Structure formats: structure tokens, C-alpha cells
Amino acid sequence: xxxxxxxxxxxxxxxxxxxxxxxxxxxxxxxxxxxxxxxxxxxxxxxxxxxxxxxxxxxxxxxxxxxxxxxxxxxxxxxxxxxxxxxxxxxxxxxxxxxxxxxxxxxxxxxxxxxxxxxxxxxxxxx
Amino acid sequence: xxxxxxxxxxxxxxxxxxxxxxxxxxxxxxxxxxxxxxxxxxxxxxxxxxxxxxxxxxxxxxxxxxxxxxxxxxxxxxxxxxxxxxxxxxxxxxxxxxxxxxxxxxxxxxxxxxxxxxxxxxxxxxxxxxxxxx
Numbered sequence: 001x002x003x004x005x006x007x008x009x010x011x012x013x014x015x016x017x018x019x020x021x022x023x024x025x026x027x028x029x030x031x032x033x034x035x036x037x038x039x040x041x042x043x044x045x046x047x048x049x050x051x052x053x054x055x056x057x058x059x060x061x062x063x064x065x066x067x068x069x070x071x072x073x074x075x076x077x078x079x080x081x082x083x084x085x086x087x088x089x090x091x092x093x094x095x096x097x098x099x100x101x102x103x104x105x106x107x108x109x110x111x112x113x114x115x116x117x118x119x120x121x122x123x124x125x126x127x
Numbered sequence: 128x129x130x131x132x133x134x135x136x137x138x139x140x141x142x143x144x145x146x147x148x149x150x151x152x153x154x155x156x157x158x159x160x161x162x163x164x165x166x167x168x169x170x171x172x173x174x175x176x177x178x179x180x181x182x183x184x185x186x187x188x189x190x191x192x193x194x195x196x197x198x199x200x201x202x203x204x205x206x207x208x209x210x211x212x213x214x215x216x217x218x219x220x221x222x223x224x225x226x227x228x229x230x231x232x233x234x235x236x237x238x239x240x241x242x243x244x245x246x247x248x249x250x251x252x253x254x255x256x257x258x259x260x261x
Contacts, residue, residue, distance in 0.1 A: 010165050019163035023156070023178075025185030028193070040196075049199040050181045054164035057177040061168050066209050069176045074204040119201075 005092035005104060008059040012047050014084040020051045046081035052116055053078075055090035056106050060121055067125045076106065076119030087111040092121060100125060133192040137232040137256050145220040145238070148186035152179060154212035173209050180204055180250050183218050183240050187252075191236075196257045200233075203251040207241075214242045223251065231255045 014034070021027045026048055029036040037045040053076060060068045082088060092104035101124040108117040157174035161167075166175060180202075210216070220238030227233070234254050241247040 016163060016165065019159075023160040023163040024181040026181070026188070049202065050177065050184065051164055053202060054166065054175070054177050054181075057175065058164065058166040058168060061166075061170075061176070066173065069173060069206055069209045072176065072204075072206045074202065076203075077201045078199055 003063055003102060004094075005059055005063045007089055007091040008055045008062070009087065009089045010055060011087040012051070012082060012084055014045060017045060017047055017051070017084060020048055024048065024050065026050070042081055042083075044083060046083055047086075049078040049117070052082045052088060052108050055088060055108055056092075056117065056121065059090045059092060059106075060123065064123050068123055071124040073122045074106075074119065075121075076117050078117055080110075080114050080116050082108075082110065082116050086116075088116065095120075133188075133190055135192045135194055135256075136197065136234050136254055137194065137258060139191065139222045139225070139234065141222050141225045143222040145187065145190055145222075145236075148183075148189065148218040149215060150182060150186055150218070151213055151215050152182055152210065156182075157212050172211055174212050176206050176210070176248070177204065179210055179216070179240055179248050183238060183248070183250065184252065186218050187220060187236060187238065193254065194256050198255045199252065200255050201251075201253040205249040206247070207249065208245065208247040210242070210247050216240050216242055216247075227258060230258045232258045 017031050021032050088108050090108045092106045096103045103122040106121045152174045160178040218240045223237035224235035236252045239246045239249050
């Protein structure tokens with residue numbers, strides 16, 4: 001199996017951070033309270049790590065469908081904060097494949113090329 | 128934001144078992160999650176796989192307080208089965224690792240989520256929290 005994975009590109013907004021907080025139940029003020037967030041070392045709100053990681057999940061599901069839901073594996077590090085207004089590109093590069101499985105180096109980077117998330121994703125059982 | 132019923136993550140020792148949590152992810156919740164992250168995939172009667180992990184993390188925060196300045200530094204997820212919308216799910220978890228470095232407590236929470244038929248998702252979440260925080 002050697003399948004090219006199409007990148008996902010998305011600009012995150014503060015409204016999206018609020019929507020994600022409601023959908024996930026994670027209302028940590030660093031994500032949703034702009035006044036509070038200005039007093040922190042980040043100087044403003046930052047996106048939930050899992051919201052940014054969702055772009056990688058979306059990208060992998062778009063390529064592998066339920067094989068991803070049933071066998072996908074992710075191992076990532078959150079390397080830098082993502083801020084409202086950032087345009088994030090999630091991408092994957094094949095690093096190895098065989099026996100019906102494939103492993104990709106995955107990352108999310110912002111419009112300045114800063115890596116926000118990096119790691120590996122693997123999937124088995126896809127045609 | 129710290130409720131008295133919750134324990135700071137910095138106070139939880141390695142091996143601590145977290146109280147099981149039960150929840151369901153309806154198709155409406157799955158759709159709300161997909162809309163929030165901007166995901167245009169069609170999931171049919173299933174839910175976005177990472178939505179389950181996100182709700183699992185929220186369930187854990189009913190028992191674990193994260194001090195100000197805590198950072199989610201890494202995440203591992205292993206999907207083992209598709210999850211259908213509306214399936215009752217149970218989360219079980221524990222503190223798998225705890226270490227200290229440069230004034231921060233680094234905690235790895237390991238948890239599994241699945242319906243009655245078995246585990247559908249295994250995850251490991253690493254949180255770095257200021258060591259002086261209660």
C-alpha cells in the first residue's frame with residue numbers, strides 16, 4: 001500500500017476555538033478568554049492542541065476512510081502554539097509501506113513554516 | 128476553574144486509577160465536532176475518531192484539574208474499532224508515568240474508550256504542569 005495523502009489547509013478563527021470548546025467540553029480560558037489569555041506568556045488565546053490535531057485526523061480519514069477509524073495510529077508532539085488567524089497546513093509523507101500497512105510522517109505547520117505538530121501516523125488494512 | 132471534587136494533575140501518583148466515565152457521542156455531537164474543526168468528511172453513522180478522544184479528555188477533566196500554565200505536549204492514539212454514533216462508551220484510565228523536570232511535573236495519562244464489545248480507542252496524553260501549582 002502506497003497512497004498519497006492530500007494536505008488539509010485551514011485558517012483557524014477565534015469563533016472556531018469557541019465552537020470547538022463547546023463541542024469538546026474543553027473551556028480552558030487560554031483558548032476562549034481573550035482577556036485572560038493576554039496576561040499569559042502566550043499573549044493571547046491559542047488553539048486547543050486537539051483542534052489542530054483534528055486536521056491530521058481529517059486528512060487521514062479523507063484518504064483511508066473507515067480503515068483509519070478502525071486501525072489508524074497517531075503519535076505526535078505539540079511543538080508550538082497555534083493562534084487565531086494562523087493558516088495551518090496538515091501534510092503527510094510516506095515513510096514506509098508493506099503488508100497492507102503504511103506509515104507517514106505527519107505535521108501541521110503555519111503560514112510562516114513553523115511546525116506546530118509533528119509525528120507519525122500509521123494505518124493498516126486499507127486497499 | 129478548579130472544582131473541589133477534582134485533584135490537581137500534579138498530585139496524582141503513577142499508577143493512580145481514574146474513576147471510569149461513561150458517555151455517548153450522538154450523531155449531533157459528532158456533527159458539531161466536525162463543524163467546529165471544519166471537517167468536511169462524511170462519517171455516515173460513525174463519529175469522527177478523534178472526537179471520541181476529545182470527549183474522553185473532557186471526561187477526564189471532570190476528575191483532574193489542570194493548573195494554569197499546563198501544556199498538552201504530546202498525544203498518542205490507537206484506533207481499534209469504528210465507533211457508531213450513539214453507542215454508550217466507557218472510559219477507563221490511569222496515570223501511566225509521572226516525572227519532574229525543571230520545575231514542571233510531566234504526567235502521562237493512559238486511557239481506553241469503547242463500547243461494551245471492547246476497546247475502540249487507546250490513547251496516551253502527556254501534560255506538562257507547573258510543579259508549584261496546587
